[in-house]
Amino acid sequence: MSDLTPAERAEILERHLQDHGHVHPGEVDAAIAAAEAASDDGPSPALGARVVARAWVDADFRDRLLTDPVDTISEYQPQTVPIAVLEDTASVHNVIVCTLCSCYPSGLLGNPPAWYKSFEYRTRVVREPRAVLAEFGVEIDADVELRVHDSTAEQRYLVLPLRPAGTDDWDEQQLASLVTRNAMIGTGFPLPP
Amino acid sequence: MIVGVDSVHDLGGMHGFGPVAVEVDEPLFHAPWEGRVWRLLAAVMGSTTIDRFRYTIEQMPPAEYLAASYYERWLWAIEHLAAEQGILDGTDRPARVARPSPSTPTWAGRFNRGDRVRVGNPVTSGHTRVPRYLRRHLGRVERIAFAWPNPGESAATGIYGEAELVYTVSFAAADLFGPAADHSVTADLAESDLEEP
Numbered sequence: 106m107s108d109l110t111p112a113e114r115a116e117i118l119e120r121h122l123q124d125h126g127h128v129h130p131g132e133v134d135a136a137i138a139a140a141e142a143a144s145d146d147g148p149s150p151a152l153g154a155r156v157v158a159r160a161w162v163d164a165d166f167r168d169r170l171l172t173d174p175v176d177t178i179s180e181y182q183p184q185t186v187p188i189a190v191l192e193d194t195a196s197v198h199n200v201i202v203c204t205l206c207s208c209y210p211s212g213l214l215g216n217p218p219a220w221y222k223s224f225e226y227r228t229r230v231v232r233e234p235r236a237v238l239a240e241f242g243v244e245i246d247a248d249v250e251l252r253v254h255d256s257t258a259e260q261r262y263l264v265l266p267l268r269p270a271g272t273d274d275w276d277e278q279q280l281a282s283l284v285t286r287n288a289m290i291g292t293g294f295p296l297p298p
Numbered sequence: 299m300i301v302g303v304d305s306v307h308d309l310g311g312m313h314g315f316g317p318v319a320v321e322v323d324e325p326l327f328h329a330p331w332e333g334r335v336w337r338l339l340a341a342v343m344g345s346t347t348i349d350r351f352r353y354t355i356e357q358m359p360p361a362e363y364l365a366a367s368y369y370e371r372w373l374w375a376i377e378h379l380a381a382e383q384g385i386l387d388g389t390d391r392p393a394r395v396a397r398p399s400p401s402t403p404t405w406a407g408r409f410n411r412g413d414r415v416r417v418g419n420p421v422t423s424g425h426t427r428v429p430r431y432l433r434r435h436l437g438r439v440e441r442i443a444f445a446w447p448n449p450g451e452s453a454a455t456g457i458y459g460e461a462e463l464v465y466t467v468s469f470a471a472a473d474l475f476g477p478a479a480d481h482s483v484t485a486d487l488a489e490s491d492l493e494e495p
Contacts, residue, residue, distance in 0.1 A: 125388060128341050133333075187443065225317060231475075232311045
């Protein structure tokens with residue numbers, strides 16, 4: 106293993122790539138700044154929350170989201186790989202993982218959280234999802250079917266969680282504020298109203 | 299580098315890892331170099347496939363893989379891919395590799411929704427997207443998901459070939475992990491990795 110730190114190796118790599126014209130100065134800074142400034146117009150949990158909230162209030166949109174997810178999500182953000190929407194119901198709870206690497210619906214939700222990429226999550230959630238979800242504070246009733254989806258190909262997944270009870274008079278924007286990132290992965294529920 | 303497919307990245311179902319640590323208010327990058335590595339991937343990805351990137355990471359020696367952070371693994375792969383593409387030595391850019399668009403298959407497959415299928419045993423020194431924990435197991439086709447080039451070929455050649463069907467297949471976790479498991483697991487598997495039961 107190299108004696109250099111990752112930061113030193115990254116600097117050397119970037120310098121070599123710049124010297125030979127494969128990376129332009131400023132391009133990396135600009136990309137990082139844009140990613141860190143993510144708004145709900147670009148891939149981010151907030152953008153995913155807008156899609157989920159719309160599905161809760163607009164039955165036609167919900168149907169299109171489930172049957173034609175790539176085109177429907179692309180109305181918010183162009184999708185470059187297939188994406189499937191997993192609808193939670195009173196009797197089914199969905200959770201997503203990538204055991205082989207870190208496949209995640211980044212084109213909608215932005216970069217995955219560190220725990221999603223961790224060895225602990227990748228090894229355990231396919232084998233003992235109820236125990237893993239309990240660590241997130243999520244208890245799934247024994248009579249609810251738990252489906253774990255391993256993202257082993259170029260198809261990404263988005264969980265469409267259940268709309269929280271007591272939100273009948275909430276509008277789309279208010280509802281979006283209840284949708285957490287974990288709720289769209291399956292390791293959480295939307296916030297209570 | 300020749301390594302078997304049974305490399306350390308294939309983690310699903312492995313025992314011995316502890317609780318999932320969840321960071322509160324996690325930053326997008328944990329150090330400035332992580333963001334730079336994240337963006338530098340673009341310098342090599344234009345001329346190869348996502349599968350070859352993954353395959354390169356899979357060639358990290360296992361102890362290094364487990365000791366490295368997520369973006370250290372990316373860094374390792376970008377260094378290797380940049381060397382392989384020759385872009386650290388000169389200004390020539392290798393040919394661009396066109397990435398396929400999401401497509402709905404227009405042809406019938408060997409299997410249909412509801413069919414029982416057995417996962418193959420793709421032992422190869424190359425790359426596969428069949429997790430070890432599913433090999434030789436019986437599952438049921440939930441749906442034909444999409445069409446995509448074969449990952450093993452895309453990893454070996456660095457270009458995307460002809461598309462084949464990819465099926466979403468559901469497995470009873472009790473079959474995979476023992477009777478205490480009451481959930482199901484789905485995976486997206488290429489037609490060439492599936493057999494008649």
